[in-house]
Amino acid sequence: MTSRESPRVSQPVPRPLWRRALGPRLRAAGLALPLVAFVSVTFLGPMLSLLTKSFYDPEVADALPGTMAALRDWDGQGTPSDEAFAAVAREFVAARTERTLGRTANRVNRVASGMRSVIMGSSREMVEAGAAAEAAGAATDGAFWRETMISIDSRWGGPEPWRALEAAGQRLTARHYLKALDFERGPDGGYVRAPEVWRIYVPLFWRTFLVSLGVTLLCLVIGYPVAHMIANSPPKRANVLLLLVLLPFWTSLLVRTTSWIVLLQNQGIVNDFLVAIGLIGDDGRIAMIYNMTGTFIAMTHVLLPFLVLPLYSVMRAIPPAYMNAAVSLGATPFQALRRVYWPQTLPGVGAGCLLTFILAIGYYITPALVGGQSGQLISNMIAYHVQTSLNWGLAAALAALLLGGVTLLYVVYDRLVGIDRIGLG
Amino acid sequence: MRAAAVAVAAMLAGCAQQAGDGTEPGSSAPEANEESITVVSYGGSYARACVLGYHESFTAETGIQVNLEDFNGGLAQIRAQVEAGAVHWDVVDLGVADTVTGCDEGVLELIGPELLPPGPNGEAPANDFLPETNTECGVGTLLYSTIYAYNPETLPGSAPTTLADFFDLERFPGRRGMQRKPEANLEFALMADGVPKERIYELLGTPEGLDRAFRKLDTIKDEVVWWEAGAQPPQLLADGEVIMSTAWNGRIFNAQVLEDQPFVIVWDGQIMDRGQLVVVAGTPHLEGALRFMRHAARSESMAGVGKYIAYSPARRSGQALIDRHAETGVDMWPHMPTNPANMKNFLMADWEWWADHRDEMQERFAAWLAR
Numbered sequence: 001m002t003s004r005e006s007p008r009v010s011q012p013v014p015r016p017l018w019r020r021a022l023g024p025r026l027r028a029a030g031l032a033l034p035l036v037a038f039v040s041v042t043f044l045g046p047m048l049s050l051l052t053k054s055f056y057d058p059e060v061a062d063a064l065p066g067t068m069a070a071l072r073d074w075d076g077q078g079t080p081s082d083e084a085f086a087a088v089a090r091e092f093v094a095a096r097t098e099r100t101l102g103r104t105a106n107r108v109n110r111v112a113s114g115m116r117s118v119i120m121g122s123s124r125e126m127v128e129a130g131a132a133a134e135a136a137g138a139a140t141d142g143a144f145w146r147e148t149m150i151s152i153d154s155r156w157g158g159p160e161p162w163r164a165l166e167a168a169g170q171r172l173t174a175r176h177y178l179k180a181l182d183f184e185r186g187p188d189g190g191y192v193r194a195p196e197v198w199r200i201y202v203p204l205f206w207r208t209f210l211v212s213l214g215v216t217l218l219c220l221v222i223g224y225p226v227a228h229m230i231a232n233s234p235p236k237r238a239n240v241l242l243l244l245v246l247l248p249f250w251t252s253l254l255v256r257t258t259s260w261i262v263l264l265q266n267q268g269i270v271n272d273f274l275v276a277i278g279l280i281g282d283d284g285r286i287a288m289i290y291n292m293t294g295t296f297i298a299m300t301h302v303l304l305p306f307l308v309l310p311l312y313s314v315m316r317a318i319p320p321a322y323m324n325a326a327v328s329l330g331a332t333p334f335q336a337l338r339r340v341y342w343p344q345t346l347p348g349v350g351a352g353c354l355l356t357f358i359l360a361i362g363y364y365i366t367p368a369l370v371g372g373q374s375g376q377l378i379s380n381m382i383a384y385h386v387q388t389s390l391n392w393g394l395a396a397a398l399a400a401l402l403l404g405g406v407t408l409l410y411v412v413y414d415r416l417v418g419i420d421r422i423g424l425g
Numbered sequence: 426m427r428a429a430a431v432a433v434a435a436m437l438a439g440c441a442q443q444a445g446d447g448t449e450p451g452s453s454a455p456e457a458n459e460e461s462i463t464v465v466s467y468g469g470s471y472a473r474a475c476v477l478g479y480h481e482s483f484t485a486e487t488g489i490q491v492n493l494e495d496f497n498g499g500l501a502q503i504r505a506q507v508e509a510g511a512v513h514w515d516v517v518d519l520g521v522a523d524t525v526t527g528c529d530e531g532v533l534e535l536i537g538p539e540l541l542p543p544g545p546n547g548e549a550p551a552n553d554f555l556p557e558t559n560t561e562c563g564v565g566t567l568l569y570s571t572i573y574a575y576n577p578e579t580l581p582g583s584a585p586t587t588l589a590d591f592f593d594l595e596r597f598p599g600r601r602g603m604q605r606k607p608e609a610n611l612e613f614a615l616m617a618d619g620v621p622k623e624r625i626y627e628l629l630g631t632p633e634g635l636d637r638a639f640r641k642l643d644t645i646k647d648e649v650v651w652w653e654a655g656a657q658p659p660q661l662l663a664d665g666e667v668i669m670s671t672a673w674n675g676r677i678f679n680a681q682v683l684e685d686q687p688f689v690i691v692w693d694g695q696i697m698d699r700g701q702l703v704v705v706a707g708t709p710h711l712e713g714a715l716r717f718m719r720h721a722a723r724s725e726s727m728a729g730v731g732k733y734i735a736y737s738p739a740r741r742s743g744q745a746l747i748d749r750h751a752e753t754g755v756d757m758w759p760h761m762p763t764n765p766a767n768m769k770n771f772l773m774a775d776w777e778w779w780a781d782h783r784d785e786m787q788e789r790f791a792a793w794l795a796r
Binding site for chain 2: 098099101103109120197200374381391
């Protein structure tokens with residue numbers, strides 16, 4: 001940047017050039033203000049607030065401030081002090097009367113399953129026990145609550161429920177990230193790798209990565225010859241071919257995805273055709289949809305234009321004379337392709353592949369519609385936690401990990417290939 | 426950055442979809458000067474039975490219009506509406522585990538026992554409702570069962586008679602339909618594996634018991650077609666996509682009597698659960714919603730549903746009113762899940778266990794499915 005801004009003229013100037021250019025540049029930047037505002041309000045703001053949710057969870061801490069304060073000095077062994085019992089009792093009874101305890105109990109239940117019924121069940125009886133003691137004029141201090149709570153539910157006499165409360169009460173927490181990486185709370189409260197049958201997110205991240213890679217390669221293998229053909233056709237034919245690529249590109253994603261369902265389903269056109277020509281029997285129809293195959297086919301089709309178009313732009317700029325020259329100098333057509341043509345298309349390949357891969361890694365509607373069970377990707381899990389389980393913290397952590405992974409890939413790509421080598425034509 | 430954009434867009438789209446669910450064109454826009462309430466239920470033949478059974482008489486009696494919407498259960502949309510302060514569902518048909526959870530969270534209105542009307546002969550509600558059908562926020566309306574049914578036309582030869590047969594691929598090879606959620610499936614698996622029903626939930630609470638349930642499900646996993654909406658199993662059976670399927674008993678009944686399907690229900694190992702109505706907290710139509718609840722809690726209303734679909738009234742006096750199918754004259758009692766002949770081996774769903782373990786089970790189930 002700086003080299004371009006420094007004055008190139010040799011004669012003396014009254015003011016530095018950058019200062020003279022400041023006014024117009026500011027005005028030019030002003031033109032971009034609406035866009036900046038739009039992006040901040042609709043994209044950066046929501047994204048930051050969501051990402052914040054992945055490590056900041058004040059709900060339990062806000063609901064049970066006294067309990068959290070009393071638990072601060074507890075060493076995690078045995079039971080906490082009488083003050084903690086008194087604080088928990090006070091806050092449980094108050095929250096239960098206001099009918100807000102259920103939300104807190106649900107949060108704690110996410111940390112340790114079963115805590116919901118421990119909290120809701122105990123608090124029901126604690127309200128009665130507290131009222132009875134007060135009516136009888138007995139003291140309702142910490143010692144009273146210790147005895148009462150343990151007699152209501154003996155689990156309060158052990159460390160587990162207290163550890164769960166303490167963990168759920170951390171405002172700043174890594175537990176969503178640990179969960180998103182398939183770690184779980186061990187018996188002593190620390191985090192350990194979950195048993196294999198419980199691991200879900202890491203395998204899904206891998207699958208998403210591999211599917212995106214596969215779809216990108218498939219798009220490249222299919223798209224490269226297509227782009228080459230369009231780029232080297234006479235203008236009239238090139239326009240028609242380009243339209244064939246663009247027409248699906250302009251068609252709604254949902255329409256294209258559901259069309260694949262019509263084509264590929266068990267009683268669909270492709271299977272009917274294969275049965276009709278006798279290639280497969282009526283009972284041997286191929287399952288091409290609601291599984292990984294369906295996800296692959298539909299995603300490749302949907303994403304193909306994103307690879308063809310950058311490739312086409314780059315290829316069109318390559319004069320055919322280069323290939324002719326290579327062949328006339330004695331190269332075989334394959335050598336000419338490999339050593340002359342291919343290197344020149346690399347910027348387009350890079351741009352197309354990066355675009356396709358990054359779009360594929362966040363894909364969600366197509367796998368949801370045609371993926372069945374085995375074809376689901378990590379975005380579907382994020383959607384599930386946003387829409388159904390309403391565990392936004394976990395959803396945000398998964399999204400943050402996905403974002404981090406893509407950023408990492410981008411950086412690696414930049415180091416290896418160089419982002420400035422990307423060309424869109 | 427693009428992936429983040431897509432991920433966030435997906436999230437926002439999800440939220441927008443939720444917020445927009447209730448305001449599809451023509452579904453629930455209340456008329457300015459005509460009172461109406463929005464009732465949310467499971468669609469299909471069950472919703473139809475409710476409309477014919479008591480929604481129509483409610484509107485005739487009170488002049489309040491009922492807008493019906495469909496959903497597939499769960500608290501997610503209710504929570505979203507209450508938290509956003511934009512409640513457009515008034516009355517929702519929910520399972521007990523959800524009503525208890527939602528009640529504790531304060532997203533449902535408390536329903537006092539004084540709201541419940543006496544039975545047709547003055548029976549006190551406290552004795553008339555079957556045990557555990559009412560909760561603080563939920564009014565019990567019916568008992569339904571998750572059973573499995575088969576289509577004899579696509580399953581020639583010997584007929585399955587026990588729950589264990591559902592898991593027997595050797596004697597009954599072919600695809601099976603199951604609901605895409607852990608509820609009922611885990612219980613079915615353990616029962617079919619020979620666990621006595623008193624010990625099912627105790628065992629599911631242990632890692633070994635849970636593993637055992639999933640191992641049993643593993644044995645048929647490759648042959649399972651997963652369904653989500655209650656209307657799907659009869660369709661899957663009729664199309665021959667599956668030879669047998671778990672289903673809600675009323676849906677199979679409906680296909681039997683109204684569509685002349687030859688389906689047969691296997692009652693062995695049926696899992697009975699209670700259906701309840703709740704009022705969403707903060708609804709602007711509270712009074713209309715409560716009047717609707719009071720109407721729905723009548724024995725006649727419950728028996729009205731039982732005239733169209735084979736779900737048992739939650740009141741003893743309602744069960745006594747069970748008679749014949751309103752459209753075909755079929756005797757309803759043999760089809761009811763509470764008929765002792767159908768209850769030789771049944772399990773009562775434990776809502777408390779599910780309220781505690783649902784999140785965890787859904788994760789495990791999702792992990793298992795994705796494998």
